[in-house]
Amino acid sequence: MPDAAAPASPSARTRVNRYRWLAHYDRQTIYAILDAMPVAHVGYVHDGNPIVTPTLQWREGDRVYWHGAAHGRMMKATHDAEVCLTVSILDGLVLARAAYNFNINHRSVMVFGRPEAVTDPAEKTRLLKRFVDGYVPGQWERLRPVTDQEIKATAILSLPLTEASAKLRAGPPEDGDEDYAFPVWAGVLPIRLAVGAPEPDPRNLPDVEMPASLTAFSIG
Amino acid sequence: MPDAAAPASPSARTRVNRYRWLAHYDRQTIYAILDAMPVAHVGYVHDGNPIVTPTLQWREGDRVYWHGAAHGRMMKATHDAEVCLTVSILDGLVLARAAYNFNINHRSVMVFGRPEAVTDPAEKTRLLKRFVDGYVPGQWERLRPVTDQEIKATAILSLPLTEASAKLRAGPPEDGDEDYAFPVWAGVLPIRLAVGAPEPDPRNLPDVEMPASLTAFSIG
Numbered sequence: 494m495p496d497a498a499a500p501a502s503p504s505a506r507t508r509v510n511r512y513r514w515l516a517h518y519d520r521q522t523i524y525a526i527l528d529a530m531p532v533a534h535v536g537y538v539h540d541g542n543p544i545v546t547p548t549l550q551w552r553e554g555d556r557v558y559w560h561g562a563a564h565g566r567m568m569k570a571t572h573d574a575e576v577c578l579t580v581s582i583l584d585g586l587v588l589a590r591a592a593y594n595f596n597i598n599h600r601s602v603m604v605f606g607r608p609e610a611v612t613d614p615a616e617k618t619r620l621l622k623r624f625v626d627g628y629v630p631g632q633w634e635r636l637r638p639v640t641d642q643e644i645k646a647t648a649i650l651s652l653p654l655t656e657a658s659a660k661l662r663a664g665p666p667e668d669g670d671e672d673y674a675f676p677v678w679a680g681v682l683p684i685r686l687a688v689g690a691p692e693p694d695p696r697n698l699p700d701v702e703m704p705a706s707l708t709a710f711s712i713g
Numbered sequence: 714m715p716d717a718a719a720p721a722s723p724s725a726r727t728r729v730n731r732y733r734w735l736a737h738y739d740r741q742t743i744y745a746i747l748d749a750m751p752v753a754h755v756g757y758v759h760d761g762n763p764i765v766t767p768t769l770q771w772r773e774g775d776r777v778y779w780h781g782a783a784h785g786r787m788m789k790a791t792h793d794a795e796v797c798l799t800v801s802i803l804d805g806l807v808l809a810r811a812a813y814n815f816n817i818n819h820r821s822v823m824v825f826g827r828p829e830a831v832t833d834p835a836e837k838t839r840l841l842k843r844f845v846d847g848y849v850p851g852q853w854e855r856l857r858p859v860t861d862q863e864i865k866a867t868a869i870l871s872l873p874l875t876e877a878s879a880k881l882r883a884g885p886p887e888d889g890d891e892d893y894a895f896p897v898w899a900g901v902l903p904i905r906l907a908v909g910a911p912e913p914d915p916r917n918l919p920d921v922e923m924p925a926s927l928t929a930f931s932i933g
Contacts, residue, residue, distance in 0.1 A: 532803050532817075536756035536765035543763050545756035545799040547821055579765040583752050583906070586930070592845050592856050593863040597752075601767055625812050636812050637888075637895040643813040665914045668857075675857040678921040679914040682930060686803070689903035694885045701898040710806070710902060 517659045520555070526602045526659055527552045527580055529713055531627075533559065536577040539570045550578065551624045556651045557604055558611075558620055563648040571608050571650060578604040578652060582713050586682040589666035590675045596662060598681060604657040608650035617644050630706045686713035737879045740775070746822045746879055747772045747800055749933055751847075753779065756797040759790045770798065771844045777824055778831075778840055778871045788868040791828050798824040798872060802933050806902040809886035810895045816882060818901060824877040828870035837864050850926045906933035 517523075533550040536543055546567045550559045557578060561568040581601035589595055611617050621644075622633040666679045691707055737743075753770040756763055766787045770779045777798060781788040801821035809815055831837050841864075842853040886899045911927055 532801065534754035534756075534765050534767075534799055534801070536754075536763035536797070538758055538761070538763050541758070542795045542825070543756035543758050543797045545754050545765050545797045545823070547754075547799060547801040547819070549817065575762045577756070577763045577765045579754055579767060581752065581754070581767040583932075585909075586848060588849065588852070588927075590857050591863070592841055592853065592859050593867070595845060595848075597769065599767070603765070605762070621812055625815060628806060628815075629808065632808070633812060635897045637810050637892050637897065639812050643811070647813070665912075665916070672857050673916050674918070676918050676921055677855045677857065678923045679917055680923070681912045681914075682927065683909035683912060684932060685907055685909065687905055687907035689805075689905065692885075692901045692903060694899040694901075696885070696893055697899055698894070698896050701896055703898045703900070707808075707902065712803075712904060 517661060518657075519659075520654070522659045522661070523602050523654060523657050524552065526582065526600045527557060529600075530580050530582045531712070533557075533578050533580045535559065535567065535571060536579070537567070537571045537574055539566070544570070549624075550580065551627050552654075553620070553623060555654045557654060558624070558649055558651045560621065560624065560647050560649045563646050565648075568648040568650065572610050572648075573607055575605070575607055576652070582686075583684050584663065585684050587662075587666050588679055588682065590668045590672045590677050590679050594666055594668050594672075596666070598663050598683075600659070600661050602657060602659045604652050604654060606652045606656050608652050611649040611651060614641065614644050617647065617649050620649055621647065628710065629704050632704060635704065688712065737881055738877075739879075740874070742879045742881070743822050743874060743877050744772065746802065746820045747777060749820070750800050750802045751932070753777075753798050753800045755779065755787065755791060756799070757787070757791045757794055759786070764790070769844075770800065771847050772874075773840070773843060775874045776871045777874060778844070778869055780841065780844065780867050780869045783866050783868040785868070788870065791870060792830050792868075793827050795825070795827055796872070802906075803904050804883065805904050807882075807886050808899055808902065810888045810892045810897050810899050814886055814888050814892075816886070818882050818884070818903075820879070820881050822877060822879045824872050824874060826872045826876050828872050831869040831871060834861065834864050837867065837869050840869055841867065848930065849924050852924060855924065908932065 531549045534545050536545045548559045584598035587596035625633045751769045756765045768779045804818035807816035845853045
């Protein structure tokens with residue numbers, strides 16, 4: 494794993510060519526965004542056409558992982574083919590004085606590369622445990638133990654974070670100098686992901702206890 | 714505009730080929746998801762490689778629109794080229810009794826096609842008004858009036874919703890019959906987008922009033 498403080502060398506593809514001043518390439522920024530938002534949109538090319546599939550990613554060290562049905566279209570089409578995995582978090586609406594400066598506060602990461610499949614069943618099991626425990630610490634050990642068939646039916650792909658970039662926007666609107674005299678309210682409407690009270694499955698056994706760590710779950 | 718009750722004829726591409734039981738194709742479902750979530754992930758192919766860019770979409774009738782800098786990479790690369798526009802909303806974590814049945818509650822839409830550019834300045838202005846007023850009704854008329862140069866610098870693309878599909882998952886976990894006897898808590902952790910209190914721009918003029926409709930804004 495490379496030094497976390499070192500920049501992930503931006504290639505021509507990852508170099509953000511619009512709004513360049515919003516781009517950040519340092520690993521800590523990229524890690525923080527990936528860790529805050531498990532939902533990723535994975536883009537790949539299928540018969541020459543782009544497809545964007547939402548999926549759940551998780552990060553370990555300098556790699557990002559996702560899983561799916563071993564026989565699914567996405568897992569087959571993305572194995573060893575170029576993909577773009579994008580994670581984005583909406584932080585707010587930015588209401589400026591001019592429609593042209595309407596914006597959103599956001600954090601996003603794009604990762605490019607050719608995913609590799611994890612094939613060793615023990616490594617797959619270890620990674621799936623990390624995936625599940627990433628949501629609810631200790632959950633893997635509480636669950637009905639995983640079977641060999643389930644591990645076999647689950648494909649896991651991973652990408653190194655070598656070609657990755659982050660883009661962020663925060664703070665108040667930015668209007669043209671002359672527009673600050675225009676008499677209209679401007680500001681930010683903050684948006685965040687909120688977690689509600691856990692809803693127990695009506696089919697739960699009467700004596701099961703909710704994991705205490707569930708109430709600590711946060712996202713975004 | 715086709716009858717809203719008629720299904721958007723699914724093509725081979727849009728037919729959801731995994732988890733088919735989650736797929737919905739009726740227009741009202743597709744419209745409701747697009748209207749609830751402006752953030753879209755647009756996938757396109759650039760030099761043979763997939764790129765997924767987050768952007769804001771809005772819907773009018775049976776078309777979806779997005780805008781960007783006229784000279785930006787995304788707007789140029791997606792004009793008259795195949796794209797996949799995906800909108801997804803995370804509704805909750807589904808904690809099952811088996812790791813294999815871990816899931817998320819979600820709503821998503823995928824739209825395929827070749828975007829067309831809106832070129833008429835009057836039509837672009839009308840569409841941008843709809844975009845802005847979609848967030849805060851009446852806002853367009855309050856803002857510093859748009860200039861011809863701003864309209865020129867803004868590209869607008871649109872896709873018909875003819876090749877579109879929706880996918881939904883809601884409700885409690887689904888475990889294998891034999892696993893319901895396993896003594897572990899199962900249930901759903903609901904997640905939603907929450908809107909915070911508006912944050913006025915510190916550079917607001919002293920007498921500007923916040924639009925009352927801002928407090929009614931909701932998303933997701």
